[in-house]
Amino acid sequence: MARTIKSKTNKLKTKRPLISCIFGLLCLFVQLSVAAERWQIVVLPDTNYNTPNALPALADYHRTISQGLTIALSNADFDVLNLHYLGLPNCMLEDCSTLTDQAIQQAATRSGKAVNLALLYQLNAFKQRQSAAHKWYFSLSGRLLDLQSGAQQDAFTVDNWVNSPTKNCIGDCLSMWLNQNLALLSQDLGAVLSEKLDALPRRFQYQLNLHNFSSTEIQQIDSYLKNIEGYVADLLLADSQSKTPMLNQNVNHSSGQSSGQGSGQTSVQNADQNTVQGKSNSSDQSTNQNTNRTYQYISKLNASDLGVKLEQLNQQSVPLKFEYDNTQRQFDIIRTQQTDSWETLSQFITDLFPSSEQKVSTLPTTEEPSPLSDMSPSQQLEVDTNKESLRELQMWQQVRSINTPESYQQYLTIWPQGQHFIPAKAAIKAFKDDSNSWQQVSNKKTSQAFQQYLTSHPTGNYREQAKQQLALLREQQQRKQRQQENKTLADDYYYQQQNYPEALYYYQQAAKLGDVSSQYLLGEMYQDAKGTEQNMRQAAAWYTQAAQQGHIKAQAILGFMYSKGNGVNQDYSQATIWYQKAAEQGHMNAQYNLAYLYSLGQGVIKDYQQAAHWYQKSANQGDADAQNSLGKLYERGLGVNIDLAKAKNLYQQAAAQGNQIAQLNLYMLKN
Incomplete structure (x- = not known):
C-alpha cells in the first residue's frame, strides 16, 4: 500500500508501496505530537431549570453562573464556548427551557464544530433559620452531556450555607451579595468538573474521505471504521456516485495536452470539453461506477495511532493510497490502480520535499488540433x-x-x-x-412578542433587534422592580415609622432609578426639612426631575417656585411654562395661577381672553378665588362680554365658600 502525506505546501504522489508506508508513518509521527487536545465545552441551564422562588428576580443568574464556570474551566485548560458557536439562543436574553438534550446534540451536529461536551447546570436556593440567625442554602448541580454520542457522562453537586445579607440590603446591594455567592459556588463546581474531565479519555475529531470505492468495499470499510479500538461516533457528511472514465493511451495523451493548454479555464469549462471529447472518442472509452463518501469521525486515538489502524486496510487485495492533512485533520483513503515503483529511496525523498527550483513538468510541444474545431452544430450548441x-x-x-x-x-x-x-x-x-x-x-413592543419572534423565526433578519429589545425590556422591568422595592421601604419609614432620615435615603435610591413619585416626595422633604435641613435648591432640583416626567403636582409647585424665586431665579416665563403643563392636566391651582399671569401680562403678553379661559377652568372645579376673579371680568367686560348676571352668580358661589373679597364685590354689585 502507498501513503501520501499532504501538508499546506507539499504533496507526494507515491510509487513504491513498502517504502512509502514506512516513511509515511515516520513523517506522520514527526508532524503530529501525541499531545492531548483541549475539551470544547458549552455551558447552559438545564431544561428543568427554574429561578428559585426564594431569590429576587432582579439578579442575572445565568451571567454570574456562566462566568464563574468559564473562569474555573479556562484556568484548568479547557475551552468554554459561547452558545452562539452552536447556533443556540442566549439564555441571558431568551428562554432556554425548551433546549432538550436531543436539541443540543442536534445543534452540535448541524454546526459541524469540534464541540465535545455540554455542561447543564441547575440552581437551588432557600432561606432557613439556624439558631438565632437566618442563613441561605445554595446548591448548584451540573451534568455532562456527550454531544458526540448523546450519553450522559457524569453528574455532581456543590452546596454551601451563607449568612443572610445585612438588614435593608435591597436592589444593587442584594444583587452584589447574591452574585458574589453564586460566583464562588460556580467556581467550586468548575473545579469539581475539571477533575471529572481530567479522568475522561480525550476525544479527537477527523474528517475521513473515501474515494473511488465500490458499494461493497464502502460497506466493508464502514464496518471496519466502527470497530476500530477507540471509536466514539461518526457522522456521514456526504455520499455520492460518480463514473470514472478509463481512456486508452492515445486519448489520455490528447486530453492531457488539452487540459494543460486550458489550465486557466474553470473546471466546468474543462468538463464541457471532456464531454464533447468523450463523445467523439466513445469507442476508446469505458466507465466504472464509483462511490465517494465523507465522514466526521470521532475517536479516542490521536492521528498517529489512528493512521496505524487505517494502514491495516491494506490487507485487502484492493490497492490503496493514503493522504493526511495535519492542518485540516483530514484523512483521504483512495482506491488506485497499481503504479510504477520508485527507482531509489532518494527519489522518494526528493519527491516528498521538492526544492523551490522544481517546476511542473514541461508539456509536449507537439501541437494537436483542438477538439472543438471539428464539433458538429449540435455539439457546439x-x-x-x-x-x-x-x-x-x-x-x-x-x-x-x-x-x-x-x-x-x-x-x-x-x-x-x-x-x-x-x-x-x-x-x-x-x-x-x-x-x-x-x-x-x-x-406590540412586549417581551412576549419579541420572544415569540425569536422562537418562530430561527433565521430571521431581525433577530438581533429582537434580542436588543428583549434585553431593554428586561432591564426596564428589573429597574422598575428595584424602584418599587426602595419606594416600599421609604413609604414604610415615612408614613408608618416617621423615620424621615431612613425614608430620605430610600426615596433617593428609588428617585435615582427614575421613580417619579419618589422624586416628588424628595422635593417635599427638602422643602419641609423632613429628615434633612431645608434646602430649596435641592427641592427645586427634585421637583424638576419629577415635573419633566409629567408629575402634575411637581409641575404646579415648580411654576410657583419660578414665579416667587424660591430655590431658583425668579422667571415668569418658566413659571408660565410649568403652570401651563399642570393646567392642561387639570390642576386647579395651576389653572388659576396661569390665568393670573395672563391677566397681569407677567411672563406672557397680557391676554384677558386667555385669563378668562383658565379662570373658568379653575372655577368649574370650585376654586373660590377663580370664581371671584372671573366674576370681576364679567362685571367689567374684560376678555368676555359684560354680563352682570353671570358676575353676580360667580360672586355668590365664591362668597358661599367664605371668600371675603367676593362678598364685598357682591355687596357693591347689588348697590
Missing part, C-alpha cells in the same frame, strides 16, 4: 448551453452569498425561468413574511 448554465450558476452563488431581496430579484430579472427561479421567489417571499412579522412585533 451543447457547449454553449453548458457555458450559459455556468454563468447562471455563478450568479446564483453570488446571489446566495449576498442574500437580499434585491439580489434575488436581480437574478429573476436576468433568468426569469432559470434553474433556481423557484427558490429565488421563495427567498423573496420569506424576506417579505419576515419583514411583516417584525413590523407586527415592533408595534
Whole structure:
C-alpha cells in the first residue's frame, strides 16, 4: 500500500508501496505530537431549570453562573464556548427551557464544530433559620452531556450555607451579595468538573474521505471504521456516485495536452470539453461506477495511532493510497490502480520535499488540433448551453452569498425561468413574511412578542433587534422592580415609622432609578426639612426631575417656585411654562395661577381672553378665588362680554365658600 502525506505546501504522489508506508508513518509521527487536545465545552441551564422562588428576580443568574464556570474551566485548560458557536439562543436574553438534550446534540451536529461536551447546570436556593440567625442554602448541580454520542457522562453537586445579607440590603446591594455567592459556588463546581474531565479519555475529531470505492468495499470499510479500538461516533457528511472514465493511451495523451493548454479555464469549462471529447472518442472509452463518501469521525486515538489502524486496510487485495492533512485533520483513503515503483529511496525523498527550483513538468510541444474545431452544430450548441448554465450558476452563488431581496430579484430579472427561479421567489417571499412579522412585533413592543419572534423565526433578519429589545425590556422591568422595592421601604419609614432620615435615603435610591413619585416626595422633604435641613435648591432640583416626567403636582409647585424665586431665579416665563403643563392636566391651582399671569401680562403678553379661559377652568372645579376673579371680568367686560348676571352668580358661589373679597364685590354689585 502507498501513503501520501499532504501538508499546506507539499504533496507526494507515491510509487513504491513498502517504502512509502514506512516513511509515511515516520513523517506522520514527526508532524503530529501525541499531545492531548483541549475539551470544547458549552455551558447552559438545564431544561428543568427554574429561578428559585426564594431569590429576587432582579439578579442575572445565568451571567454570574456562566462566568464563574468559564473562569474555573479556562484556568484548568479547557475551552468554554459561547452558545452562539452552536447556533443556540442566549439564555441571558431568551428562554432556554425548551433546549432538550436531543436539541443540543442536534445543534452540535448541524454546526459541524469540534464541540465535545455540554455542561447543564441547575440552581437551588432557600432561606432557613439556624439558631438565632437566618442563613441561605445554595446548591448548584451540573451534568455532562456527550454531544458526540448523546450519553450522559457524569453528574455532581456543590452546596454551601451563607449568612443572610445585612438588614435593608435591597436592589444593587442584594444583587452584589447574591452574585458574589453564586460566583464562588460556580467556581467550586468548575473545579469539581475539571477533575471529572481530567479522568475522561480525550476525544479527537477527523474528517475521513473515501474515494473511488465500490458499494461493497464502502460497506466493508464502514464496518471496519466502527470497530476500530477507540471509536466514539461518526457522522456521514456526504455520499455520492460518480463514473470514472478509463481512456486508452492515445486519448489520455490528447486530453492531457488539452487540459494543460486550458489550465486557466474553470473546471466546468474543462468538463464541457471532456464531454464533447468523450463523445467523439466513445469507442476508446469505458466507465466504472464509483462511490465517494465523507465522514466526521470521532475517536479516542490521536492521528498517529489512528493512521496505524487505517494502514491495516491494506490487507485487502484492493490497492490503496493514503493522504493526511495535519492542518485540516483530514484523512483521504483512495482506491488506485497499481503504479510504477520508485527507482531509489532518494527519489522518494526528493519527491516528498521538492526544492523551490522544481517546476511542473514541461508539456509536449507537439501541437494537436483542438477538439472543438471539428464539433458538429449540435455539439457546439451543447457547449454553449453548458457555458450559459455556468454563468447562471455563478450568479446564483453570488446571489446566495449576498442574500437580499434585491439580489434575488436581480437574478429573476436576468433568468426569469432559470434553474433556481423557484427558490429565488421563495427567498423573496420569506424576506417579505419576515419583514411583516417584525413590523407586527415592533408595534406590540412586549417581551412576549419579541420572544415569540425569536422562537418562530430561527433565521430571521431581525433577530438581533429582537434580542436588543428583549434585553431593554428586561432591564426596564428589573429597574422598575428595584424602584418599587426602595419606594416600599421609604413609604414604610415615612408614613408608618416617621423615620424621615431612613425614608430620605430610600426615596433617593428609588428617585435615582427614575421613580417619579419618589422624586416628588424628595422635593417635599427638602422643602419641609423632613429628615434633612431645608434646602430649596435641592427641592427645586427634585421637583424638576419629577415635573419633566409629567408629575402634575411637581409641575404646579415648580411654576410657583419660578414665579416667587424660591430655590431658583425668579422667571415668569418658566413659571408660565410649568403652570401651563399642570393646567392642561387639570390642576386647579395651576389653572388659576396661569390665568393670573395672563391677566397681569407677567411672563406672557397680557391676554384677558386667555385669563378668562383658565379662570373658568379653575372655577368649574370650585376654586373660590377663580370664581371671584372671573366674576370681576364679567362685571367689567374684560376678555368676555359684560354680563352682570353671570358676575353676580360667580360672586355668590365664591362668597358661599367664605371668600371675603367676593362678598364685598357682591355687596357693591347689588348697590
